[in-house]
Amino acid sequence: MTELHLWLRHEPRTTERRTPVVPADARRLTGSGVRLTVEESPQRIFPVEEYEAAGCRRAPAGSWPTAPRDAVVLGLKELPGEPAELAHRHVFFGHAYKRQPGAAELLRRFAAGGGALLDLEYLVDDEGRRLAAFGFWAGYLGAALAVLQHRGRLAAPLTPTAKDDLDAELRPAAGDEEFTALVIGALGRSGRGAWTAFGTAGVPVTRWDLAETRDLDRQALLGHDVMVNAVLATSLVPPFLREEDLDTPARRLRTLCDVTCDVGSPFNVLPVYDRTTDWTEPVRRLRKEPPLDLIAIDNLPSLLPRESSVDFSAALLPQLLAFGSGAAWGRCLDRFHQACRELGIVEGEWES
Numbered sequence: 001m002t003e004l005h006l007w008l009r010h011e012p013r014t015t016e017r018r019t020p021v022v023p024a025d026a027r028r029l030t031g032s033g034v035r036l037t038v039e040e041s042p043q044r045i046f047p048v049e050e051y052e053a054a055g056c057r058r059a060p061a062g063s064w065p066t067a068p069r070d071a072v073v074l075g076l077k078e079l080p081g082e083p084a085e086l087a088h089r090h091v092f093f094g095h096a097y098k099r100q101p102g103a104a105e106l107l108r109r110f111a112a113g114g115g116a117l118l119d120l121e122y123l124v125d126d127e128g129r130r131l132a133a134f135g136f137w138a139g140y141l142g143a144a145l146a147v148l149q150h151r152g153r154l155a156a157p158l159t160p161t162a163k164d165d166l167d168a169e170l171r172p173a174a175g176d177e178e179f180t181a182l183v184i185g186a187l188g189r190s191g192r193g194a195w196t197a198f199g200t201a202g203v204p205v206t207r208w209d210l211a212e213t214r215d216l217d218r219q220a221l222l223g224h225d226v227m228v229n230a231v232l233a234t235s236l237v238p239p240f241l242r243e244e245d246l247d248t249p250a251r252r253l254r255t256l257c258d259v260t261c262d263v264g265s266p267f268n269v270l271p272v273y274d275r276t277t278d279w280t281e282p283v284r285r286l287r288k289e290p291p292l293d294l295i296a297i298d299n300l301p302s303l304l305p306r307e308s309s310v311d312f313s314a315a316l317l318p319q320l321l322a323f324g325s326g327a328a329w330g331r332c333l334d335r336f337h338q339a340c341r342e343l344g345i346v347e348g349e350w351e352s
């Protein structure tokens with residue numbers, strides 16, 4: 001069997017400080033005979049020197065197009081617009097299988113170059129469960145930001161931080177008013193993160209998942225001061241909140257954090273807003289009196305780059321060690337071919 005060559009690329013998005021492989025796991029890979037090249041990256045939370053000390057070779061930022069053709073390029077978020085033809089296998093979140101803007105163009109670049117997308121969102125076990133995900137920290141951040149906003153202590157713009165510093169801000173201070181929180185999707189990764197953060201903040205939390213929303217009690221929902229939505233909706237369900245619910249006089253709800261951020265999708269359970277918020281303006285007021293504030297940020301885990309990278313890398317490591325033999329990667333590749341077929345894209349041959 002040929003030696004696996006992984007190539008960890010620089011992320012072009014300047015706010016993206018996370019990495020799919022941290023230096024401690026890089027050492028496990030190189031120790032297992034994997035060749036690992038790591039691009040220099042000014043914003044990555046771990047300096048390239050730590051990877052070098054773990055037995056990795058260093059390469060300039062963005063040099064992956066010149067990597068040997070059999071190298072597997074590893075990243076998290078979008079590729080730069082060039083080169084037009086992608087010749088390598090790339091592991092990252094492509095967001096290209098649900099007809100997102102730019103999806104067909106990205107797949108065409110792969111088809112033109114003979115490369116392939118191994119999308120991390122579709123790296124799943126035999127039962128379809130995601131093998132590596134950032135959900136826990138998305139939920140943790142979502143609830144943390146909601147608490148800070150509710151207490152009048154959320155400062156914008158948001159900047160990446162560390163968990164200890166975030167927790168210090170979250171702990172209740174003398175004079176803080178008590179309030180209640182609801183997490184929907186509480187049994188999932190993001191949901192668990194959300195109620196863990198409410199625990200740190202000393203906020204009593206109600207947990208709902210599928211069983212509790214089957215016959216939705218909107219009055220009970222509106223009776224909480226803060227709500228975090230963390231569901232993964234895969235079918236049409238009645239919305240948790242509608243415009244008219246926001247105008248219910250008995251509404252206690254003041255702060256709403258939508259971790260799911262399915263805005264625009266037919267599965268959206270919170271069709272009460274039309275665009276997400278971001279790090280510069282994390283909060284949007286949906287109602288003036290009584291106030292209702294919305295937080296709907298779609299890149300929450302990037303705000304805790306170290307912790308989220310460490311967890312993600314730990315989950316990805318066994319899959320990387322099984323690259324080439326694991327059934328999960330086969331499913332990933334099948335999904336890529338299926339997406340190309342659905343769009344009528346004819347693929348070139350990947351020789352090696």
Ligand SMILES: NC(=O)c1ccc[n+]([C@@H]2O[C@H](COP(=O)([O-])OP(=O)(O)OC[C@H]3O[C@@H](n4cnc5c(N)ncnc54)[C@H](O)[C@@H]3O)[C@@H](O)[C@H]2O)c1
Pocket residue numbers: 133134135136138184185186187188189190191208209210211213230231232233234237258259260261297298299300301
């Ligand atoms: N905002 C961000 O930065 C960010 C980051 C990561 C993930 N996400 C999103 O967060 C969502 C949750 O991700 P996850 O990894 O926690 O998923 P998950 O599969 O681990 O958990 C989802 C949970 O939602 C529950 N659920 C589904 N439909 C429900 C319903 N109708 N009522 C109540 N509960 C329901 C499921 O039973 C499950 O417990 C996804 O949409 C994901 O894309 C957002």
